[in-house]
Amino acid sequence: MDTPSKTPGTERTTxxxxxxxxxxxxxxxxxxxxxLNGRGIAPVPAGLDWLALEIKTRYPxxxxxxxxxxxxxxxxxxxxxxxxxxxxxxxxxxxxxxxWHALNLDTDVDESRTLNLVDxxxxxxxxxxxxxxxxxxxxx
Amino acid sequence: xxxxxxxxxxxxxxxxxxxxxxxxxxRPTPKxxxxxxxxxGDMITAExxxxxxxxxxxxxxxxxxxxxxxxxxxxxxxxVSSPEVFKEHAHIDFxxxxxxxIEKKGKKLLAAALVRGWQYRA
Numbered sequence: 001m002d003t004p005s006k007t008p009g010t011e012r013t014t015x016x017x018x019x020x021x022x023x024x025x026x027x028x029x030x031x032x033x034x035x036l037n038g039r040g041i042a043p044v045p046a047g048l049d050w051l052a053l054e055i056k057t058r059y060p061x062x063x064x065x066x067x068x069x070x071x072x073x074x075x076x077x078x079x080x081x082x083x084x085x086x087x088x089x090x091x092x093x094x095x096x097x098x099x100w101h102a103l104n105l106d107t108d109v110d111e112s113r114t115l116n117l118v119d120x121x122x123x124x125x126x127x128x129x130x131x132x133x134x135x136x137x138x139x140x
Numbered sequence: 141x142x143x144x145x146x147x148x149x150x151x152x153x154x155x156x157x158x159x160x161x162x163x164x165x166x167r168p169t170p171k172x173x174x175x176x177x178x179x180x181g182d183m184i185t186a187e188x189x190x191x192x193x194x195x196x197x198x199x200x201x202x203x204x205x206x207x208x209x210x211x212x213x214x215x216x217x218x219x220v221s222s223p224e225v226f227k228e229h230a231h232i233d234f235x236x237x238x239x240x241x242i243e244k245k246g247k248k249l250l251a252a253a254l255v256r257g258w259q260y261r262a
Contacts, residue, residue, distance in 0.1 A: 019157070019158065024157065031154070035154065036152060036154070036169075037199040037200060038199075039171060067158070067162070068157065069154065069155055069157065069162040069164060070154050071164070072169040072170075072171070073169070073170065077162060077164060079162060079163060086163060086251065088243065088247075099239070101240060101243040101244070101247075103243070103244050103247045103248070105247075105248070105251055110243070110244045112239075112240040112243065
């Protein structure tokens with residue numbers, strides 16, 4: 001009986017996180033104009049590629065991955081549930097800007113901010129805020 | 141529509157990832173003119189609303205979530221019957237809310253809906 005030959009390294013498998021952001025963004029390229037029950041603008045593929053690269057480059061592995069959803073106006077929305085915080089970043093892919101909103105469901109306090117996502121400082125600020133929320137949750 | 145009325149909201153499949161719905165579900169888009177469409181749960185069941193939405197109207201929905209009239213009132217959001225659209229139609233009125241207020245109220249409504257759980261899942 002023939003024994004299947006092995007190429008060095010091919011026996012390694014990588015389990016993809018179900019929230020893997022580049023994979024999800026790639027999937028959003030399948031949307032067409034009208035995707036939202038006749039409305040809904042399809043996100044521009046180049047914009048999705050830009051965001052995937054930004055996330056891959058800037059987003060630390062130790063933070064929880066965001067959920068990713070399309071937005072009716074052609075953008076993308078990242079969301080995190082970091083109890084008791086509900087966080088969203090709605091991204092305008094053409095402007096490369098984002099509307100940050102975080103709500104603490106326990107205290108009812110919310111915060112919002114417009115982020116210029118071309119600016120590394122904006123990503124750093126966002127990652128710092130998420131880290132604070134994760135840290136507070138893990139201390140509880 | 142009373143405080144106890146379930147307001148049934150259809151959830152588009154693109155707004156679900158790993159079984160988690162987006163807080164967009166309870167937020168009107170700019171083209172909605174601040175009005176979030178719902179079905180009046182006193183007049184139609186969740187499953188019937190899904191059948192109407194996907195069958196009669198030909199739209200896509202992965203299931204139905206619901207908030208009550210009281211939960212909207214607590215967010216200072218009026219609920220208005222709008223039978224001119226179709227007889228069971230109502231809307232939650234976000235008029236006068238800023239973008240961040242809409243975000244906050246949408247997230248609170250989704251949290252309430254998720255505590256209640258899916259009313260129908262396709």
